[in-house]
Amino acid sequence: MSFEIPDDLRYRETHEWTTTGDTVRFGISDFAQDELGDIVFVELPDVGDTVEQTGEFGVVESIKAVSDIYAPVSGEVTAVNDAVFDKPELVNEDPYGDGWLIEIEVSDEGEFDDLLDADEYEAQIE
Amino acid sequence: MTTGGTPFAPHTDADVEAMLEEIGAGDESELFDIPEEVAFEGKLDIEARDEPAVKSDVSRMFARNDDLTEFLGRGHYSHYVPSLVDHLSMRAEFLTSYTQYQPEITQGFLQVLFEYQSMIVELTGLEVANCSMYDGASALGEAATLASRLRRVSGDTMLVPTHLRDGKQSVLENYCDGAGLVVETYSMDDGAVDVGALEDRMDDDVVAVYVENPTVRGVIQEELGAVGNLADEHDALFVYGTDPVALALLEQPAELGVDVVVGEADTLGLPTSFGMGLGLFATKEEYLRQVPGRLVGASDDDAGNRAYTLTLQTREQHIRKERATSNICTNQAWVALRTAMHAALLGPTGLVDLATDAVENASELSGRIDELSGFRAPVHDRHHFREFLVRSDQPAAAIAGDLETEGYAVHVVDDHLLQVCVTDTNEAAMDDLVAAFEEVAR
Numbered sequence A: 001m002s003f004e005i006p007d008d009l010r011y012r013e014t015h016e017w018t019t020t021g022d023t024v025r026f027g028i029s030d031f032a033q034d035e036l037g038d039i040v041f042v043e044l045p046d047v048g049d050t051v052e053q054t055g056e057f058g059v060v061e062s063i064k065a066v067s068d069i070y071a072p073v074s075g076e077v078t079a080v081n082d083a084v085f086d087k088p089e090l091v092n093e094d095p096y097g098d099g100w101l102i103e104i105e106v107s108d109e110g111e112f113d114d115l116l117d118a119d120e121y122e123a124q125i126e
Numbered sequence B: 001m002t003t004g005g006t007p008f009a010p011h012t013d014a015d016v017e018a019m020l021e022e023i024g025a026g027d028e029s030e031l032f033d034i035p036e037e038v039a040f041e042g043k044l045d046i047e048a049r050d051e052p053a054v055k056s057d058v059s060r061m062f063a064r065n066d067d068l069t070e071f072l073g074r075g076h077y078s079h080y081v082p083s084l085v086d087h088l089s090m091r092a093e094f095l096t097s098y099t100q101y102q103p104e105i106t107q108g109f110l111q112v113l114f115e116y117q118s119m120i121v122e123l124t125g126l127e128v129a130n131c132s133m134y135d136g137a138s139a140l141g142e143a144a145t146l147a148s149r150l151r152r153v154s155g156d157t158m159l160v161p162t163h164l165r166d167g168k169q170s171v172l173e174n175y176c177d178g179a180g181l182v183v184e185t186y187s188m189d190d191g192a193v194d195v196g197a198l199e200d201r202m203d204d205d206v207v208a209v210y211v212e213n214p215t216v217r218g219v220i221q222e223e224l225g226a227v228g229n230l231a232d233e234h235d236a237l238f239v240y241g242t243d244p245v246a247l248a249l250l251e252q253p254a255e256l257g258v259d260v261v262v263g264e265a266d267t268l269g270l271p272t273s274f275g276m277g278l279g280l281f282a283t284k285e286e287y288l289r290q291v292p293g294r295l296v297g298a299s300d301d302d303a304g305n306r307a308y309t310l311t312l313q314t315r316e317q318h319i320r321k322e323r324a325t326s327n328i329c330t331n332q333a334w335v336a337l338r339t340a341m342h343a344a345l346l347g348p349t350g351l352v353d354l355a356t357d358a359v360e361n362a363s364e365l366s367g368r369i370d371e372l373s374g375f376r377a378p379v380h381d382r383h384h385f386r387e388f389l390v391r392s393d394q395p396a397a398a399i400a401g402d403l404e405t406e407g408y409a410v411h412v413v414d415d416h417l418l419q420v421c422v423t424d425t426n427e428a429a430m431d432d433l434v435a436a437f438e439e440v441a442r
Helices: A030-036 A089-093 A109-114 A118-125 B013-023 B051-063 B083-089 B107-124 B136-150 B166-179 B195-201 B225-233 B285-290 B317-323 B333-370 B396-406 B427-441
Strands: A016-018 A023-028 A039-043 A056-062 A066-070 A075-080 A102-106 B157-161 B182-186 B206-212 B237-242 B260-264 B279-283 B295-300 B306-311 B387-392 B411-414 B417-421
Touching (some): A039 A089, A066 B317, B083 B333, B107 B295, B107 B333, B136 B166, B136 B206, B136 B260, B136 B279, B136 B285, B157 B166, B166 B182, B195 B225, B225 B237, B333 B387, B333 B417, B333 B427, B396 B411, B396 B427
Parallel strands (some): B157 B182, B157 B206, B237 B260
Antiparallel strands (some): A016 A023, A023 A102, A039 A056, B295 B306, B387 B417, B411 B417
């Protein structure tokens, strides 16, 4: 089974993705949503909260597991995708699009160096 | 440590040896890590006796109990439990030492728990009820930790009334201590919440306000909507302690802005059982993911049949360990079953009748004691449910002692305060109690 792994994103080993720049979006990878199965609940921080690269920023719950989700880079939350609260299945259906989770203003762009690129992430999940 | 095999731990020495060898341990003691300071090395000194001897000892012990007619309440209430509840709940399908949760083989039990939850939902007006906590005190503790989890801003104070049972207060403090919360009291005005004082006390440190209705002194509180508003203004939860019989008559907590209802649901289904309880816990659907304890849900199976199962278990510690909503993974399922049976047998009308009697009996009995010289009742100028305070000119302990000699048990609350509780199980003895009060006042 091959998974979608967009080239323009960076990935955390724990299967979260982020866009690059000074304001970025986070989500979970196609591989992660497939592993979890049907997602039924998503817990996210509020706008204005701070997230740390070393810490979890929310929870994704599926019919078979509960997983903490970790921030690829640190920063302050500027937007939250409210749509996934009512329709958690968006994360399954469109993990890189409508199923995005939060947007943050990055506090240290150097942190991107700690992340995997698409090829490295692909090698990890193979 | 049991070796050599018993009916309860059927391992022979050879079995134990084989198991130890398999895991690479030399001795059973290596499997345990018990700190020396708590390890008990002595003999337990328990004398083994046969069953008839134990039975006769216990009977002799029971015979030492005074045979008193009890007018006791303050948290534990006796309502007549129809014998049908015994007959049904003792059926072998229900009476097991293990709560039956496996949906493939236990639809009946799960349905009962679902019915119990549905009754609690109907009585409270809130959308979600779990299928019980240990007792009212642990339910209150869970409400406090729920409040601290839900609150986005800091704060660490749980406000409780000055009139609160000691046992409940101490369990709550235990819960709060671990969760980094502190328990503080607000004052009462003539037996009910002093809204003005509460308003002065409220600040952004308060995570929850707890109000009991009826109170431990039997007072029915009115105008509690004001407390709901105060709690809302300070982003605190409004926690409300009550019981299913009282709920049949009192305004629905949901109408007052209550966030969590807790209490003892065992006022139905159990006789007064010396501390055994059934923790009532109901809350709003928006807090569903934070509810402690077990929830039974209804769905359809693939053949379209109604099917029941435990649901939303990701809140629980067997799934989420340290992120669980509660460290309690069990409940009082069999007691909840009896409570549901009792409530179903009474039906809505029977339940309202029982609650109405609780008000009328308390009013009648307090009125008659009030007419006697040397007593004033009720002490609080309010409506009462089941129980009320009596002020006595003579020391309360002496009066209670004399009543005991006459064959009646009442509570001593304070130097000159007694408390009397009347329900359907002792209402027939009201005339005799009044006569006894008259007797002891002389």
